[in-house]
Amino acid sequence: MTGKVYPWHQFTWSKLQGARTDGRLPHALxxxxxxxxxxxxxxxxxxxxxxxxxxVDDAEGQACGTCRSCQVFESGAHPDYKMIAAPADKQVISVDQIRGLNHFLELSRSYSPSRVVLIHEAGRMNINAANSLLKSLEEPSADTHILLFSSRASTLLPTIRSRCQQIRLPLPSSEQALAWLHAQSLTQDAELLLNLAGGKPMQALALDSGELIAARKLWQQQLLAVINRDKSIAEVGSEWAKQSKEQLLDWQLNTLHHALRYSLAGAVVPEEPETLALYEAASGRNVWALYDELLEMKGLATHPLNNQLFAENMLSLWLKS
Ligand SMILES: [Zn+2]
Structure with a gap:
């Protein structure tokens, strides 16, 4: 069985699947x-x-994940499915894209009981594109589902809106959003992030990882400064002492793990210069010994130790191995 339904979408899902079972699901949503x-x-x-x-009936109509159609879908080239979105460089869904869609809807089906179309951010259709879509909405071919999504549905032509069943998707409750966020191993306080993101959980997670990416980059620069003897162990140690020991160790272990793979032929060269520099630095060292010693330190990371000393010990491993 495949397909995820978040708790805040459960009500909508059940309603739609109920309508589908009863044969009263409108063709355009x-x-x-x-x-x-x-x-x-x-x-x-x-x-x-x-x-x-x-x-799967027991899972309220979720895709089985095993049938021929599901397998073809996973391959990314299902002949009965078409997704339309604005090209990243244009921000507009063009009339040509919708004409292609209309043509697709005239084709016969291959694998599935239905033909499915998804128009992502339908508000980005220009006026010609929207007008071109009207015909397909007015005279739908049989067994067709046209799904439109818009974060600004009010910008859509009224003629488009009136030909679809409109479904407003809710924000999660704060309990639902927090429960989801708590399962995402955040680096920052979930409630704070959720507040900053205006109650939108995926945006809260993005905020967290955005901060995290910046913190990781700084960590790489600090480690490189010690390796290249631009900064002292004590100097960087005092910065590291303010951070989570587990996080620092995870980053180092992860870097060594990837550095080992990088040293093998055919590995992908990382894009960030800091990451590459660390891989190169690691390859000149006894990576396995360093890995083992850091892993041993990880076993101690939850103990109440002197943070500064712990940080300096981690850094000194990079200089001696
Ligand atoms: Zn299936």
Whole structure:
């Protein structure tokens, strides 16, 4: 069984699947909701469910994940599915894209009981594109699901809106959002992040990882400064002493793990210069010994030790091995 349904989408999911079972699901559905709430995941799960040959009754119509159609979908080239979105460099869905879609809807089906179309951020259709879509919305071919998603549905032409069943996707409750965030191994306080993100859990997570990426980059620069003897162990140690020991160790172990793979032929060269420099630095060292010693330190990381001393011990391992 595949397809994820977040708790805050469960009500919508059940309603839609109920309508589908009863044969009263409209062919065109216009979903609207804020960005950063995982609505794309709901869309994706619906698409999979509509394409599946054996949706699982016990799981409210979720895609089985094993039938021929599900397998073809996973390959990324399902002939009965078409996704339309604005090209990243244009920000507009063009009339040509919608014409291609209209043509697709005239084709016969291959694998699935239905033909499924998803128009992501439908508000980005220009006026010609929107007008071109009207015909398909007015005279739908049989067994067709047209799903539109827009984070700004009010910008859509009224003629488009009136031809779709409109479904407003809710923000999660703060309990639901916090429960989800707590399962994401955050580096910062979940409640604080959720507040900053205006109650949108995926946006809260992005905020956290954005900070995390910056922190990791700084960590790399500090370690390189010690390796290259630009800074002393005590100097960087006092910075590291303020941070989570586990996090610092995870980063180092992860770097060594990837440095080992990098040293093998055919490995992908990392994009960030700091990462590459650390791989190169590691390859001139006894990586296994360093890895083992850091792993041993990880076993001690939860003990109440002197942070400065612990940080300096970690750094000195890089100089001696
Ligand atoms: Zn299936």
């Amino acid at each position: 216009l979903f609207s909701g804020d960005e950063g709430c995982g609505h794309e995941t709901l869309m994706q799960s619906l698409v999979k469910s509509f394409l599946c040959l054996m949706p």
